[in-house]
Amino acid sequence: MGEIADNAVGSLAELLRYPDDLSKISSIKERLLRDKAAIDLQLKSGVQTQLDITTNGLKNILDSKALVGDLSNELMNLNTLCAQAENMVPGFAQINRVAKVRRNFLAVEDVMRNLQGLPAKLDEIEAMIDADGKDIFGPMTNFLRIHFELSRLRDFRDQAMFQAARSSEDAKCTLQKYFTRLDNVSQEFDAILFDIAENLLEVLREGNSSLIVRWAKVIDVDERLDAKAKILNSASESHKELARHLSMHSQPMGMTRTQRNYDEKLTECIKRGARDVFQNCVSTFPDDPSTLLDNLYWVTRDILFAKADLTNYVPANWKLTNRFVAAYHQEMYILFKTLVTKETDAGLLLKIVRWSQKYNDTLVNELKIPSEQLTPPLLDGQEEQILDDYMRLICLKIEEWMTNLQKTEYNEFIERAQAPDVDPESKYGLANTPIVFQMLNQQVNVGIDSDEIRVVSGVIHECKRQLLLRQQKWINVVRDEVQKSNAAMDEVPGGLLEYCIAVANDQVRGADYTENIINRQVNVNVDVLVHSDEDRNVQSNMVRDLEDAMDGFIATAKSCVLEMVGMVMFDLQPSFANLFKSSWYTPPVTTTAPDGTSTSAPASVVIQEVIRTFEEYNSELTEHFNPDLFQIYIDDLLEATLAAYLSAISKNKGASLSPRSIDQIKSDVAMMYPFFTTFTDNDHVESQLNGIEAFMGLASGDKVGAVEAFRTLKESFPDAPMKFVEDVLRAREDLDSKSLKEYMETIRRECAPLIMNPASDRRTYMSRLYR
Template sequence: MDIATYGDARDAAVARLAELLKHPDDLNLKVPALRRKFAKEKASVEAQLKTGVQTQLDSIQGGLDTLAGSTEQMNKIKNDMQRIDNLCAGSQGMIQHFPRINKISRVHQNFVATQEKIKSLQGLYHRLEEVQRMFDEDHRDIFGPAENMLHVHYQLFKLEEFRDATLHQARGSSPDVIINLKTYFRKLDVLSDDFTHYLWDLGRNALELVKRKRGSVIVRLVKIIECEERADEKAQAAEQARTSHQELASEGSKWRLAEGSPRTIKSYRVQFFDVLHESLTERFDRRFAEFGDDWSAALDATDFIFSDLTLVFDELVPKFPKKYKIFPFFVLEYHRHVYEQLNQMIQQDLDAGTILKLLRFVRDYYASMSSQLGVTEELLEPKLLDGQEQALVEDYLKLVRRKLVEWTTNLMNTESRDFIERDKPPEHDSDGHYGMTAAVIMFQMINQQIDVAVESNQGKLLYHVVSECHRVLKDSQRVWKELLGSELRKQIERPDEVPEGFVDYVMAVANDNVRSADFTEAIVHRLENLVDAKYKAQVDEKLNTVMDGFLQVSTFARGILLDVTFNDVRPIFGQMFCPAWYDEELMPLVIATLKDYCKDYQQHLNGYLFGRLVDEMLERFLVLYLEAARSKQAKFRMPQCLDKIRSDVRLAYNFFVKFKAKDELETQLDVIENVHTMLESNRRSIFLDYHSFRQAYPDVPLVFVEDLLARRDDLDKSGFKEIMEGIRAKAKEYEPDMSAPPTVFSKMKW
């Protein structure tokens, strides 16, 4: 089915559906009835078709019988004609002086024809001058009304018939006569050629003519083409008749058979379409030549395709006979030129943006052809890009991969160098929070790539771009973890050899990763309604993994801050519950150190990070304090140790309460209160105190309780042994509660 037929059928179907189903309720009310009605109509049509087919078969059989009879009649007529010819030849001998009479008749006919020919030749130049004048009026402006065009063509057509007939009759004359005649007709030949060129100039400018409201000129052009086509058909029919007559004529026959037509076949219709093809080629070449190698701009300049084809459909198609199929011609011509231009593009070294724009153009091109012009992709051949879309996608992804790796590598090299050398403090924002520029720049680049992929409207491509971004971001996270770990080891093992500012840069990295997690979450929300449902889960999984990775890096950085902080106070915790603890004020040293660090942390860390850091600092403080109670050098002197523990807890409470809620802080410090209770408990109440301890902290190991009691100086060996036997017996009564959340004891080393 061609484009025009397809469009007519589709329009008719849509119009009928629109007539039948005018209201939404029609789908429920009318469809069953329509289905029954159409079923009956189908049965009726099938019956009619069967009857019609049988009638056609009968007609064909009758036609075959008639054809056989006609053949017999033709043979009979042929034999009769041959007898008539023989009778004619025989009768000539019966008339006295027949050859002389026949010769005189022919001389008279030739004399009359010669006289008429001379009159025509004498008036030729005068007619040509008049035609030339009218033609010049039209020719002055190619976009003029061309009101004389049909009259000029009529006169030239008649003069050309006269010329062709004259030269045909003189074909047996001497060369001098032929040359003289051709010279005499030279002016006609020149004018005919000029007029033909004028016609094809109009054809080349067909679109511009209808834009300028000169549709009547196109109609006249079509009439001329049709006239010349009919003349060509008659000439071809005469030539075929001449050939047939020659086959029938026997040697020596006196009948004057048809000699064919002297006309030269012009094939105006073919020439017209050739001119259109050339003009469209020139149009495309001009359009794209001005952009040179700027293929992206060339794609932007293709809007004329749909405006031109719409103009053809609305203004040009009604002015041509249907047999010209002018709209399909224009559609396929434009399509093939687009195809050639795109093939030239994909041979070049295109950048990522142009590749995406090219892929988007192809998809939008087919969509516009269908929606604006009713031309489906199946009707457009050859297929744009020859099905190489996937190869272009792969090329684009390679470019994206290379660029992202290149950009992130350069950024990470710069940031890593700054982090290691630390020859200047990290940058900070208006709130005083430390940070570095890499995160912002990296997400600017990633958002650019994602934006371009979103604009392509290709779900699979967007997924692949997100996958590439996921890969480079995960690589950057891995690099930061490795770098943080290696620099921490230097800071701990060789503190005198490393540059200052390690803590500041760790805070900057932690802040950047929280900010990067926020950037990633923003991308997730932005793509929520833009990703194809087919790829949504995969895209979300990639981005959520990246977001979790950034939070993990920030957590890792917080851990490093805690490592640095507690590395300074770890020796002090090593002396807790030892003789120095009783003689010196150790806890104030710990709190003073924590206070100094927290002052910087609160000033330069993201608020969320600082809150988490305080929680983890308190947890680590408790772990170290409890682990110190198990030290081999630890000894609990009664009752001095009880007062010291209360003093330590009070100092810790006063420090941490500045950053945490009282209720939450008291709950977390309760573990030391339970330890305090176990230390001051006597033999009668210790089992109840252990029960309370175990209830509050189901994961407290029995060995911890044993270590505490073993270091009490008020318990002798027999008393300690008796108490532990009772506690062990009590411990066996407890079933482990697997659903209970872990406590601080799960963080301790055992």
């Protein structure tokens, strides 16, 4: 019912694919009702036809039963008339006894004659067996004659033993001993017969088709006689009274024959032959399952040979192909059971599944063997489970290798015993990253070798998981090492900046390597495994998984950049601690322009120290850092610098603002601007410096100017906190507490819409002021 419901939902989804289809529900309903009425009519007609056929069949069965009953009654009447006729002949009983005595006398005479000639006949049969040499690959010219003579003796033995059934035990034992040699010769012939049956294919390959025909004739004749005897015995059981009467005048033929049952024994011989062939093959490769699978090509070859060639020499009703398929398939099933264990490695599991699939395809599609004959399935229908196990083994191997590699590279990062690797472009990197992706590519290829897109999908998902774990681990390791360095720089190994550069660079390389997997593996190699829309969705999911990993690499690289910026800013804490204090102010310095004009501005000693520190770090970064990441570094450094500069007004104890401060701030900005514009876009630097422009407006303007400065600040930096505005106004030497309150009330009143509903939710460096 669940499947029917799913199909119904699927059909409904096809009909109502788009929102506009809802308007067509009425027409769709009418069309479905018309279709239903047509189908109901067809079903009603079909049911009536089948009902008529069944009714006629039942009538014929009842008529046949009546005819059989009439025939039985007629036979019994005939038997009664015969019995009554005996009374019409004078002395019939005496005549009957004399006739019976004569028949018995002749039968005894025949038995004596056959018993006397039995040794000579057996000598002759044994001589023919010896002449043939029991070589089933030889011509065996006496095979049919042996069977003919032996069958006559066996029929005689069965008849004699039946006639002796009412004799004494001593007589029966004596007679049984007399036939012992015949039994031995019969067993010897049967052994040859069964040996041929076990090696039918090899006998035919040797070109001994004549023997196959004679062998089939022997079995066919005996099977027909067995069937005849069974019918007679069945008739005797069904009509015991008639059989008793007939036995008074003739011998009941069915009762005397010992069933040969060659048909059943033939099936057992084919099974034994298949078992021997498989055991020989397995013993040839006892400890090499992979090579064993490579050498099982003869299985389908033998089945094809049996179907295409052997069946030409045996009766069609034997259905010999079915027997070979059943025997070989059973042995294959047992063999695969032994191969698939918990210890079986991933490569062998894949090979087993692929061999099983090829085996089924060959038999069903090429040899036209009905699939229902291939039961039980070679792997009990567990191919999907085995492929899942195969996928899990690959994933476990990926996890194991990644764990081992990560331990090594994390220890190298923490110990920093030697400098990181340098590529031909003088960029720092980690030695293990190429190894990681070489391993991942190999495992993706192993998944692709399975020819199952869901296996590849599982491997790709595990690659993503491991890469994300690796990225998060790097974020944590870099953060921890930076914190250790900031806490006690003299107690940690040097080279932290160089290794941070290497880790960040490697994230970009990782993103490039991941993109190569998408372009070369998923979009090319995996594409041959796509056979349906579902497969296409799986492929798309693989791309998304790897794109997530790429995003993670970029995020990790940015995290490393932020940690490096944090290292720089930590070194500059003493410098920023002097801002807006007395030590910040420096005497004016007069400079003369080429045109002879002179200008005077403060020297900005604090910012000079900051810029020198930046330049010291840049000497390492510009040479060994990825250019794209360096650009991110500069942008982050600019924001961190401005955040540190502006937050100093509230963090530095004793900080204050006076008219003199504006000139010092302008001087600081004039020094920062050329440094940052050397590495990044002028417009971007100016947009970020708008925060300081608004800061100066708050630091020096009247109420109107302060309102305009705040409005400018919120428009450029919507996340600017009100606390910052209040701290700037509080630091002004020209405002007392009352004036501060008035300024704040004016700003809140005039700029209420901007405060309550900022122009955007964009995050800027203003959010960092109070971290």
